[in-house]
Amino acid sequence: MRHSGIKATLRSYASNKYLILMFLPGFLMFLLFQYVPMYGILIAFKDFKILEGIMGSPWVGFKHFQYLFAGEGFTDALRNTVIIALLKYAFVFPAPIVLAILLNEVRLSWFRRSIQTITYLPHFFSWVILGGILFTFLGRDGGFNRILGYFGFQPISWLIEPSYFYGIIVATDIWQSVGWGSIVYFAALAGIDPTLYEAAIADGASRWRRIWHITLPAITPVITIMLLLSIGNFLSVGFDQIYNLMTATTSKVGDILDTYVLRRLLTMNYELGAAAGVFSSTFGLLLVILANRLVKLYDKDQGIW
Amino acid sequence: MHHRTRSEKIFDGINIMALLILAFLTLYPFLYTLTMSLSTPVDAKLPGLHLFPMRPTLESYEKVFAQSGIAQAFLNTALRTVGGVALVLLFTSLSAYPLSRKSFPHRSLIMKLYVFSMLFSGGLIPMYLLIRNLGLLNSMWALLLPGAVSAFNLIIMRNFFQAIPEEIMDSSKIDGAGELRAFTSIVLPLSLPVLAVVALWSGVSHWNAWFDAMIYIHDMDKQVLQLFVRRTVIEESDALATQAELLHATTYSKETLKAATVMIATLPILCVYPFIQRFFVKGIMLGSVKG
Numbered sequence: 001m002r003h004s005g006i007k008a009t010l011r012s013y014a015s016n017k018y019l020i021l022m023f024l025p026g027f028l029m030f031l032l033f034q035y036v037p038m039y040g041i042l043i044a045f046k047d048f049k050i051l052e053g054i055m056g057s058p059w060v061g062f063k064h065f066q067y068l069f070a071g072e073g074f075t076d077a078l079r080n081t082v083i084i085a086l087l088k089y090a091f092v093f094p095a096p097i098v099l100a101i102l103l104n105e106v107r108l109s110w111f112r113r114s115i116q117t118i119t120y121l122p123h124f125f126s127w128v129i130l131g132g133i134l135f136t137f138l139g140r141d142g143g144f145n146r147i148l149g150y151f152g153f154q155p156i157s158w159l160i161e162p163s164y165f166y167g168i169i170v171a172t173d174i175w176q177s178v179g180w181g182s183i184v185y186f187a188a189l190a191g192i193d194p195t196l197y198e199a200a201i202a203d204g205a206s207r208w209r210r211i212w213h214i215t216l217p218a219i220t221p222v223i224t225i226m227l228l229l230s231i232g233n234f235l236s237v238g239f240d241q242i243y244n245l246m247t248a249t250t251s252k253v254g255d256i257l258d259t260y261v262l263r264r265l266l267t268m269n270y271e272l273g274a275a276a277g278v279f280s281s282t283f284g285l286l287l288v289i290l291a292n293r294l295v296k297l298y299d300k301d302q303g304i305w
Numbered sequence: 306m307h308h309r310t311r312s313e314k315i316f317d318g319i320n321i322m323a324l325l326i327l328a329f330l331t332l333y334p335f336l337y338t339l340t341m342s343l344s345t346p347v348d349a350k351l352p353g354l355h356l357f358p359m360r361p362t363l364e365s366y367e368k369v370f371a372q373s374g375i376a377q378a379f380l381n382t383a384l385r386t387v388g389g390v391a392l393v394l395l396f397t398s399l400s401a402y403p404l405s406r407k408s409f410p411h412r413s414l415i416m417k418l419y420v421f422s423m424l425f426s427g428g429l430i431p432m433y434l435l436i437r438n439l440g441l442l443n444s445m446w447a448l449l450l451p452g453a454v455s456a457f458n459l460i461i462m463r464n465f466f467q468a469i470p471e472e473i474m475d476s477s478k479i480d481g482a483g484e485l486r487a488f489t490s491i492v493l494p495l496s497l498p499v500l501a502v503v504a505l506w507s508g509v510s511h512w513n514a515w516f517d518a519m520i521y522i523h524d525m526d527k528q529v530l531q532l533f534v535r536r537t538v539i540e541e542s543d544a545l546a547t548q549a550e551l552l553h554a555t556t557y558s559k560e561t562l563k564a565a566t567v568m569i570a571t572l573p574i575l576c577v578y579p580f581i582q583r584f585f586v587k588g589i590m591l592g593s594v595k596g
Binding site for chain 2: 009012013015016018019020022023025026027029030031032033034035036037038039040041043054099102103105106107111114115117118119120121122124125126128129131132133134135136137139141142143146147149175178179183184187206207232239240244258261262264265270273274277278280281282284285288305
C-alpha cells in the first residue's frame, strides 16, 4: 500500500465512495463528541475567557494544577477517591469471582439460573432508583434496621453516619454489580474441560483442592483482563452511586474527584474543573498502559492490546 | 456420577445457604419498597419485615400521579428512550458496516481512534462547554446525540458484521445491488441479534440516564423521570433525614409516597426484565470478543 502512494489511496476512496458516505455521519458525530472535548482540555492550561473562546484565551501553564494541589478541596477529594478505589478493589472486584465459583459448584441448574436471574436485577436500575430504595431501606425505620432488630440491635440512620459511609458504598456496590459481574467469569468456567474434574476426583482431590487447582487457574486470564479493563477507571469510583447516596452529613467523606469537578462546573470555575478532570483521565490512561505492560512482561500473550 | 462424601454434602449445603441469603438480600430492598408503596401510612409504621402489604392500597400512587410534572417527566423519558435507541441504531450501524469491510481505507487507524476514546476522554467540563457552544443546552438533542456513537456499541456491531462471510455480500453486488442495498437487505436482517442487544442496552441506559439531563436541561417541563425521582425522594430524604437526626426525631411520614415514586420509575424496567435479561447476557458475550 505505502509504495503505491497517494494515487492508490485516492483510488480506494473512489471505489469505496458509497461506504464512505455511509460511514461519515456517525464518524463525524463521534469526532465531535469524543475528540472535540479532548481539545477542550486546553482550558486547563489557560485563563479561560468565554468571549475569547478556547483559542483566544491566554496560556497560563500549570497554574491551575498548582492551585489544585495547594488548595484544600481537591486533595481531600483525591484522598477520599483513592480510599474508596482501594476498598472497591479489595472487596467489590473479587465478589463476582467468588459468586461465579459458588454458582459453578451448584448442580441443580434451575436453582443456579434462579439465583443468576435474581442477582442480575439491581444492575438494570439507575443509582437514582437504587438510591431511592436505599434511603427507604437504610432509614431509621427501614427494612435493614427491622432485620437487625431481630438480633437485638438498636436502629441506626445508616446514611447519616460518616463512619458507615465507606462500608455502605462497598456493600451497595456489591449488591448492584456482583451478579452481573459474575457473567464473564461464569462463562469462562463453563468452558473448563469436565474430564479435568473427573481426573481430580479419581485422584481423591477435595472440593477445595479442585477449586484451587482447576477452577481458579482456568479463570485467571479472565481475571487479568477484567482487572486491566477496570484499572483505567481507578479514579472513577462510581459517581452515580456516591452522588445519590451522599447526605449533608457524609459529604466530607463522600466528596470524590467527580463531585469536585461537578462543583467546579456549577460554580463556573471551568479551568479548575477541567484541570481536575485532566488529572483524573491522564492518571487512568497511564495506569492502563503501565498495567498492560506489566502483564505482558509476565505473559506476552495476555493484555488488552 | 461419583458418590458424595459427608464433607461434600456439607459444602453443598453451605453453598446453597449462602446463595439463598444473597438472593434474599438482593431482593429484600426492592420488596420492602414495593410493600411500602402499597401500604397505608399507618401500616407502614407497624413492626415486622413487610414482605407483603397487609391492606394493599394504591392511595400513594394516586397521590404521586396527582403531582404536577410527573406525567410530563414520564413522557419525556419515554421519548428520549425511543429517540435515543433509534439514533444509536441508525448512526452506529451505518458507521460500523463500512469498518467491517476489509477494503475500507484507513480501517485500522479509525478503529484505533474508537478504542482510544474508551481509554481517555475530555471530561465533564469540556463536554459541557461543547454542548453549550453547539447551542444544545436545554434541548432534548443534548441527551440524544452524544450517546448515539459510542465506541463500545460500534465495536460489537462491527465484530458481528465482520463475521458475516463477504461472499454473501459480493454475490449481491454482482446482481447489481448497491452497497446500501446489500447493507439493508442482507447484512441488517442477518444481524438482528446484535441490533437487539444494542437497542436494549441503549434503551435501558436512556431510561436510567439522569446526569446529562441534570446539567444540560433547566426547564422543568423538559425534565426526565429519573430526576423527578431524585428531587422528590433523594434530595428530600437527605434534608429530612438530617433534620430528623438533628432533632433526634425517630420517624418521618412521607415514606409510602417516596416508595411509590421510586416504584413508578422501577416498574417499567421490572416488567420487561424477564424478556430482556437473556439479550443482555448475550450482549456481554458479543462484547467480550477481543477485536
